[in-house]
Amino acid sequence: MTAERNLDRLVAGMRPELNPGRYVFTTVDGPAPAGVAPVVTVAEPEGLTVVVRQEEADGAGLAYDYVAGWITLRVHSALDAVGLTAVVAQGLAEAGLSCNVVAGFHHDHLFVEHARADEALAVLRGIADRASGSAD
Template sequence: MSGERDLKKLVGGMSPELHPGSWVFATVPDGRLPEGATPVVTVAEPEGLTLVVRQEEADAAGLAYSYVAGWITLRVHSALDAVGLTAAVAQELATAGLSCNVVSGFHHDHLFVPFNRASLAVALLEDLAARAADHG
């Protein structure tokens, strides 16, 4: 099944969902996953393997990190070649002074925002979705 491409439908139907817990970005230079670490995202870079893991897992594995995030999934099935969803979300959050790290999966987009402001991010995105749906 292909994903949605229409920007108004994407924004209006994004249904942001905040996952429980706190998440961190860590890196392992040798590319080996530490025992007990179950990443939800990995990115291979020349400097090492970036992992996004639960903060508790990073602490238990002795992984260094500096950014603690909340994880939000946009529940709309966006097409990988859809245009504008990331920009609309990033603009909304940037206006409120919130950083946002976006990772796209096959079905959904995932946002990592400052942990202590994750609930605000969800509220802002829900408001954006409601505005888009009203003008659809």
Template sequence: MTGETDLRTLLRGMRPELNPGRYVFTMAEGGVPSGVSPVVTVAEQEGLTLVVPQADADAAGMAYDYVAAWITLSVHSALDAVGLTAAVARALAAEGLSCNVVAGFHHDHLFVPHDEAERAVRTLRRLADTAR
């Protein structure tokens, strides 16, 4: 079940996929509220960070500032692969796009400004094309 480590192969095969919906970063005290289905959880010293569908946060009355689109890089990247996050961040930064990256066991997940999702996907596809 080892993922890919070769940067060129990772870039060529990343196949960015835009997941439907709007996602927000929020905090939860005392665990995940009922009715909230996080796609990411991070336990920090300051509390539990959640990335959740915006509708869940709104229904639970959770505060947030950043509304994101969720892009999955479909290539199975190894957790010890070097350079993929940097290459992706550089390409998006060159376009003036913020990006929050979360590594899953199989894939990397990017959270970009929701209103810029299509531009971010186009940028990532161009990056993949340049690696071919």
């Protein structure tokens, strides 16, 4: 499957999907502990940032202060595509929703406040509907 670069098609076809569970950002020295399967890792000079299921962090005694819902944009976005993150961030910001974006090889992944994840999903679906011309 060819990755999409056209912004109009990216936005109209983003098909946001809320993954089940609660996710947290935490940091560790060295590799992730046993029993912890990160969905995202970022190596920083201060330590390894890991995004993991909340229950895994709790089980490993890892500290965190932000609990997120994980939304995947199902459109296959090209890594060099321009504008999708900006459109998503603007729409969520206008709704007062924070968002942490991670690009995977195939999809973009958004981590939003867990308590407002359904609201974020609705905002994203509205953006896609308007872009595809199917909104009222």
